[in-house]
Structures are given as structure tokens and as C-alpha cells.
Amino acid sequence: MSESNEVDMAAMKPIPYTLYYGTFIHTPNLGELKVCLKTLVGVNKSGTIDYIHENYDHDGQSALEFFKQEFKKQGNQLDPSELHYVDISDDATKFFCPGFVDTHIHASQYPNVGIGLGCQLLDWLKNYTYKLENGFTNPKDEECMKFAYDVYHKIIKKTLENGTTCASYFTTIDPHTTMLFARLLLKLGQRGFVGKVCMDSNDVFETYQEDHDDCVKSMELITSYYENTNPKGEQLIKPIVTPRFAPVCSSGLLEYLGSLAATKELSIQTHISESHNEIELVAKLFPEFDNYASVYDNFKLLNSSTILAHGIHLNEKERKLIKSRNCSISHCPTSNTFIASGEAPVKKYLYEDKINVSVGSDVSGGYSPSILEVIKQTILVSHHLSIKTRNETASDPKLSVADAIYMATQAGAKAVGLDNIIGSFDIGKRWDAQLINLNSANSNIDIFPCNVPDLKNINKDTETGIHNLLGKWIFCGDDRNCVMVWCNGRLVINK
Numbered sequence: 501m502s503e504s505n506e507v508d509m510a511a512m513k514p515i516p517y518t519l520y521y522g523t524f525i526h527t528p529n530l531g532e533l534k535v536c537l538k539t540l541v542g543v544n545k546s547g548t549i550d551y552i553h554e555n556y557d558h559d560g561q562s563a564l565e566f567f568k569q570e571f572k573k574q575g576n577q578l579d580p581s582e583l584h585y586v587d588i589s590d591d592a593t594k595f596f597c598p599g600f601v602d603t604h605i606h607a608s609q610y611p612n613v614g615i616g617l618g619c620q621l622l623d624w625l626k627n628y629t630y631k632l633e634n635g636f637t638n639p640k641d642e643e644c645m646k647f648a649y650d651v652y653h654k655i656i657k658k659t660l661e662n663g664t665t666c667a668s669y670f671t672t673i674d675p676h677t678t679m680l681f682a683r684l685l686l687k688l689g690q691r692g693f694v695g696k697v698c699m700d701s702n703d704v705f706e707t708y709q710e711d712h713d714d715c716v717k718s719m720e721l722i723t724s725y726y727e728n729t730n731p732k733g734e735q736l737i738k739p740i741v742t743p744r745f746a747p748v749c750s751s752g753l754l755e756y757l758g759s760l761a762a763t764k765e766l767s768i769q770t771h772i773s774e775s776h777n778e779i780e781l782v783a784k785l786f787p788e789f790d791n792y793a794s795v796y797d798n799f800k801l802l803n804s805s806t807i808l809a810h811g812i813h814l815n816e817k818e819r820k821l822i823k824s825r826n827c828s829i830s831h832c833p834t835s836n837t838f839i840a841s842g843e844a845p846v847k848k849y850l851y852e853d854k855i856n857v858s859v860g861s862d863v864s865g866g867y868s869p870s871i872l873e874v875i876k877q878t879i880l881v882s883h884h885l886s887i888k889t890r891n892e893t894a895s896d897p898k899l900s901v902a903d904a905i906y907m908a909t910q911a912g913a914k915a916v917g918l919d920n921i922i923g924s925f926d927i928g929k930r931w932d933a934q935l936i937n938l939n940s941a942n943s944n945i946d947i948f949p950c951n952v953p954d955l956k957n958i959n960k961d962t963e964t965g966i967h968n969l970l971g972k973w974i975f976c977g978d979d980r981n982c983v984m985v986w987c988n989g990r991l992v993i994n995k
């Protein structure tokens with residue numbers, strides 16, 4: 501284990517002014533997929549996009565020369581020798597896409613991915629999850645710290661390699677390994693919300709819970725730690741208030757966490773309405789409330805900075821409440837299928853209820869840290885709903901490629917309160933991006949000449965050709981196609 505120091509912190513490295521030239525795909529609005537061909541994007545030394553020029557087709561003059569002239573005209577002092585240039589403009593099998601935002605992932609559960617099939621949620625937690633998380637709670641023991649370092653380093657690296665530039669993480673109840681996790685985010689250069697799990701009432705695994713006062717002390721320690729840890733002028737890591745879910749939190753703890761979030765202006769994340777047994781348990785534990793969402797609402801845990809994971813079986817009253825409080829739902833289809841929790845009617849949430857719905861890998865309920873896999877499952881699960889509900893619903897539950905990419909990028913950015921900062925390509929936004937190469941070394945995708953539009957001869961069919969390639973990426977691609985990743989302007993993965 502090598503404890504991180506400032507020298508090898510990716511998040512401290514200077515950012516060169518860089519000009520990117522080629523195809524950009526993004527979804528600034530729900531259901532709207534934009535394919536921008538021959539586009540120039542300039543990213544300045546603070547990692548911010550400060551120049552966009554679409555459809556530049558060089559007439560003998562290279563895009564780079566054109567850009568340098570443009571900058572000179574505007575009186576920009578940029579030294580041309582310091583300029584970096586990434587040009588993919590002639591290759592339709594390469595494109596830039598915004599970095600993925602994973603709005604629900606348990607970093608500590610990474611060792612359990614793929615394990616526990618066949619258990620319903622409450623048994624899965626009791627038999628697999630609490631035991632694993634409990635292994636992070638002895639920070640005085642070197643073995644425990646080594647284990648935490650190994651797991652946390654691996655999950656951050658793996659998510660970055662899969663194009664996740666921002667994630668909202670759950671760790672465990674332990675504050676010290678949680679702070680180690682935050683340092684590793686800076687070391688590896690990922691943007692992250694770090695949620696120490698809060699739970700003070702766990703009858704099914706009694707050694708894994710904390711006293712109310714210990715939780716308060718841990719949260720104070722963590723929140724002051726972050727204030728001094730970010731790189732100058734940047735906010736790459738932030739704490740997020742994380743009541744695990746109502747069944748393991750006393751009313752007193754929920755009340756404290758609601759008021760902590762309000763006084764410190766922190767986001768909130770928790771689970772809601774994932775399984776029928778869980779909903780019944782909440783009704784038993786909190787009989788004075790109308791429904792599951794009202795429990796959280798009563799303790800001031802529902803607001804525009806709240807991410808509610810799963811939300812599969814919400815009734816109409818709950819959906820109305822969630823919309824009125826402007827919360828986001830994190831849809832976790834890989835997990836919902838693996839634990840057999842259900843199929844969330846996401847199309848209805850997005851288009852009828854007008855709730856912001858992002859996506860989460862929910863490792864390790866979800867078997868994969870890849871948001872590309874989650875995008876695929878988001879679409880496929882919606883197809884299953886469509887098959888089941890044919891003729892019964894007013895609108896078809898099927899989600900499109902544009903819907904799913906939106907959920908994984910711009911809706912994710914909105915869920916974590918960064919929709920003006922990341923999620924799409926726009927002037928003033930940070931360069932959180934990935935370069936996709938469908939023909940990368942060892943790619944799982946076979947591309948045939950008939951699949952590839954000719955970018956030297958752009959016509960009305962070119963965009964359809966790119967849409968077809970996006971289908972190949974989502975349904976046949978994986979991390980081998982994600983060849984470069986930038987976070988806040990910095991190159992953090994270069995395969």
C-alpha cells in the first residue's frame with residue numbers, strides 16, 4: 501500500500517490548452533441526441549470548454565491553423581507551442597462522448613460483484629453485504645486498511661476505465677476508510693460524491709451499525725476533512741449525506757441527517773422502494789406515515805439535491821411528492837434484474853411524471869461497474885416492460901438510445917447538482933469526456949465497411965450511419981472501446 505501524496509495526485513496535474521477535432525455525440529436534453537460532425541472544441545487550462553465551432557470542413561487549411569488564426573483575431577494570448585491537439589475527424593468509428601455519471605454505486609461492495617444470485621434484497625443484505633462492509637470498520641488494523649485501499653483503488657480505476665468521470669458513492673459506516681477513499685479519488689482524478697453510510701439500527705447484523713453519537717462525530721470529521729482537501733479552485737470531491745435506507749435508521753438519526761444536509765448544504769442519497777418486502781418493513785417500522793417517500797419527506801430528506809436509488813414500486817402519491825420536491829431517481833436495472841427486485845417504469849417517470857431519472861450501477865447489487873452495461877440494460881428492461889404491458893398503458897415503456905445516454909450523462913449531472921458544469925458539451929462546462937474507438941485494439945466489435953459512413957462525403961445518410969455505430973457501441977462494446985478519459989480537463993485514462 502502506498503499512501504497517496506501530492507506528487508502522484510492526478511487531480512493536481514496542470515492542464516494544457518487542448519483542441520479536440522472530430523465527431524461529438526451528446527444529449528443536452530431528454531430524448532435529443534446530437535451528432536456534431538467535424539467539430540472543434542477548445543478546452544482551457546482550467547479544464548473548461550471555451551471554444552466550439554461545428555462543421556469545420558477544411559478547405560486546404562487545417563483545423564489547427566484555422567483555430568490559431570481565430571484565437572489571434574480575438575486577441576487571445578495562447579502560446580501556439582503549448583497547444584495540444586487531438587484530431588479524430590477523418591474516422592467515423594471514433595467519437596467523443598460526455599463522461600458517464602454513475603449516480604448510485606457502493607465502492608465497498610466491489611469484491612461481491614457477481615455473488616449472491618437468488619437472494620431477495622433483505623436476505624442479500626443480511627447474508628452478503630453487511631458482512632463485507634463490516635470488514636472496513638477496523639482502521640487501526642493494517643490488514644483492514646490494506647483491504648480498503650485495494651478495493652477502493654480498484655473500483656475507482658475500473659469505473660474510470662469504463663468512462664465514468666463522476667460518481668455518487670456509498671462507502672461504509674467507517675469514517676477513516678471513507679477519507680482514504682476520498683484521497684484515492686483525487687489520486688486517480690475522478691470527480692466524486694462520497695457518502696459514509698449512516699445506520700444506527702441493524703437487528704439482522706448487530707455488529708454492523710453505529711451509535712447516533714458516533715455517526716455525528718464521524719460526519720463532523722468527514723465534512724471538515726473535505727473542506728481542505730480539494731485542489732485549489734476545484735471541487736472534485738464532496739461529501740454526501742447517506743442514510744442507508746429507512747429500515748436501518750432510527751427517527752432520531754434521520755432527523756439529524758436531514759438537518760445536517762440543510763445546514764451544510766450537502767446533497768443526500770438513499771434507497772427507496774426497491775423490493776416489496778422492504779416496503780412492508782418500512783410500513784411496519786414507521787406506521788405513522790402514509791408511505792415510504794413520506795418517511796424521508798418528514799425528516800427533510802427530500803429536496804432538489806436528493807438522489808433516490810431504485811424507486812421501482814412507487815405509488816402515484818409518492819411520485820407526485822418526489823416530483824414536487826424535485827428529487828432525482830437513480831435507475832439501477834442491472835441490480836434490479838440481478839436481485840430480482842423488479843422493473844422500474846422509467847419512461848413514465850421521465851415523460852409523464854417529469855421526474856429527473858439518472859442511472860446507477862449499484863455495485864454489487866449490480867454485477868458490473870460499467871455504465872455502458874447499465875445503458876444497455878436500461879433499454880432492454882424497458883423492452884421487457886413494453887412486452888408485458890402492451891395495450892395496458894397509454895404510452896409505450898420502451899426507452900430509446902437517446903433517452904438512455906441522456907440518463908447516463910446530463911440527467912446524472914442534474915442529479916448531483918452539476919448540470920451547469922458537466923453532462924454535455926457546451927461553452928463554460930468542464931471537459932469531462934471519453935473518446936470511444938469502435939476499432940480499438942482487442943475490441944469486441946467487428947466493424948464492416950458497410951457500417952462506416954464516409955466523413956469525406958457528408959450527406960443526409962451520414963447521421964443515420966453514426967446512429968447505427970452508436971447501436972454497435974452500446975450493444976456490442978465495452979471498456980476496450982473507451983480509449984481515453986478526461987476529468988475536469990485532465991487526461992486520467994490513456995489506453
Ligand SMILES: Nc1nc2[nH]cnc2c(=O)[nH]1
Binds near residue numbers: 606774865
Ligand atoms: N441494492 C441495495 N439496496 C440496498 N438497500 C439498502 N442497502 C442496500 C444496498 O447496499 N444495496
Ligand SMILES: [Zn+2]
Binds near residue numbers: 809
Ligand atoms: Zn444501493
